[in-house]
Amino acid sequence: MIIPAHIWTPWFSLFGAFSGFDSIEDCYQDQTKNIHAVETGLSSDPPMNWRLSSLDRYTLVSNSDSHSPWPWRIGREANALVLYELTYRGIVEAIMRKGVNRVEFTIETDPSYGKYHWTGHRRCGVSMSPIEAIKLRNICPVCGRKLTKGVSQRVEELADRPDGFKPKNVPGYIHLLPLSEIIQVTKGYSSPNVRQVWSAYSKLIDRFGDEYTVLMEAPAKEIAETTDSEIAGSVISVREGRVKITPGYDGVYGKIDLLTGKENVKTKARRRGTLDDFL
Ligand SMILES: [Zn+2]
Ligand SMILES: [Zn+2]
Incomplete structure (x- = not known):
C-alpha cells in the first residue's frame, strides 16, 4: 500500500x-x-x-x-x-x-x-x-x-x-495544536524549547498521562490546578476551536495569534470561586 x-x-x-x-x-x-x-x-x-x-x-x-x-x-x-x-x-x-x-x-x-x-x-x-x-x-x-x-x-x-x-x-x-506551543504562546515565550514550557508541559503529562488526554479531555479546573488558569483557558480554547492563526506561507509556519477564552476561565472561577487560589 x-x-x-x-x-x-x-x-x-x-x-x-x-x-x-x-x-x-x-x-x-x-x-x-x-x-x-x-x-x-x-x-x-x-x-x-x-x-x-x-x-x-x-x-x-x-x-x-x-x-x-x-x-x-x-x-x-x-x-x-x-x-x-x-x-x-x-x-x-x-x-x-x-x-x-x-x-x-x-x-x-x-x-x-x-x-x-x-x-x-x-x-x-x-x-x-x-x-x-x-x-x-x-x-x-x-x-x-x-x-x-x-x-x-x-x-x-x-x-x-x-x-x-x-x-x-x-x-x-x-x-488541535501541540500542547508545547499552546503553553509557549500563552506565556509569551519565543520558542516551545524553554525550561518554563517544559516544566508546565511535564506537570500536565505526569498528571494526565499523555498529551491528547490533556488536549481533548482534561477538565479546565484540573489543568489550572496543575499549571495555571491561563494555560487551562488556552487548552479549552483550542479544544473548542476558539483560536486565530495568521496563515503560514512559503515555508513559514502559521502564527498562533490569539488564544481567546483566558477570560472565560477567570470569569468562571470568579463566579464559582473555585479557581481563585490559582489566579
Ligand atoms: Zn517576492
Ligand atoms: Zn514531509
Missing part, C-alpha cells in the same frame, strides 16, 4: 503547484491501483479535500510529517482507528474500508498553521489569500517574481465542489 504524503505541498508533492499533476492517475499511472489513502498534510484539512469529488474513493489520513527532532512536532496530526484486531492487516483494512475496522476520525492542526496554507514569498515577507493572489496574477508585489502558491489556492484551482460540501460516510476530524 502506498500513501502519498502531504499531497498539497507546493514542492514535489502529488498536487503541488510546482509538480504539475492535477489527478492521482496522471501522477501514479498504472500504480494508482495500489493507492487507497492520501495524507492531507498540515496545510489542509478534510473539508478542503472533500471539495474534490475525485478524492472520494481515497481514505484521508493525517500524519505528523515530523522531519525535525522536536518532540512537539510528533503527533500534531494523527489518525484514530477503531480496530477489532490490532494487526497490520487490521490497519490496512481500516484504510481500505473493508470489513469491520475503520478510521473513526483524524486529528488535524488548523490548516492555517501549516507552512504552505496561503500564497506568498518568504524573503519578501508577502502573504495573501487565493483571491488576492489571483488579482495580482500570482506576481509578488515586492520582487516581481512568481509567488509560491499555497495549498488553499491550489485546492481552489482543482475543486469541483463549493466550500462547505461534505461527502456521505466520511470519518470525522478535530482541530
Whole structure:
C-alpha cells in the first residue's frame, strides 16, 4: 500500500503547484491501483479535500510529517482507528474500508498553521489569500517574481465542489495544536524549547498521562490546578476551536495569534470561586 504524503505541498508533492499533476492517475499511472489513502498534510484539512469529488474513493489520513527532532512536532496530526484486531492487516483494512475496522476520525492542526496554507514569498515577507493572489496574477508585489502558491489556492484551482460540501460516510476530524506551543504562546515565550514550557508541559503529562488526554479531555479546573488558569483557558480554547492563526506561507509556519477564552476561565472561577487560589 502506498500513501502519498502531504499531497498539497507546493514542492514535489502529488498536487503541488510546482509538480504539475492535477489527478492521482496522471501522477501514479498504472500504480494508482495500489493507492487507497492520501495524507492531507498540515496545510489542509478534510473539508478542503472533500471539495474534490475525485478524492472520494481515497481514505484521508493525517500524519505528523515530523522531519525535525522536536518532540512537539510528533503527533500534531494523527489518525484514530477503531480496530477489532490490532494487526497490520487490521490497519490496512481500516484504510481500505473493508470489513469491520475503520478510521473513526483524524486529528488535524488548523490548516492555517501549516507552512504552505496561503500564497506568498518568504524573503519578501508577502502573504495573501487565493483571491488576492489571483488579482495580482500570482506576481509578488515586492520582487516581481512568481509567488509560491499555497495549498488553499491550489485546492481552489482543482475543486469541483463549493466550500462547505461534505461527502456521505466520511470519518470525522478535530482541530488541535501541540500542547508545547499552546503553553509557549500563552506565556509569551519565543520558542516551545524553554525550561518554563517544559516544566508546565511535564506537570500536565505526569498528571494526565499523555498529551491528547490533556488536549481533548482534561477538565479546565484540573489543568489550572496543575499549571495555571491561563494555560487551562488556552487548552479549552483550542479544544473548542476558539483560536486565530495568521496563515503560514512559503515555508513559514502559521502564527498562533490569539488564544481567546483566558477570560472565560477567570470569569468562571470568579463566579464559582473555585479557581481563585490559582489566579
Ligand atoms: Zn514531509
Ligand atoms: Zn517576492
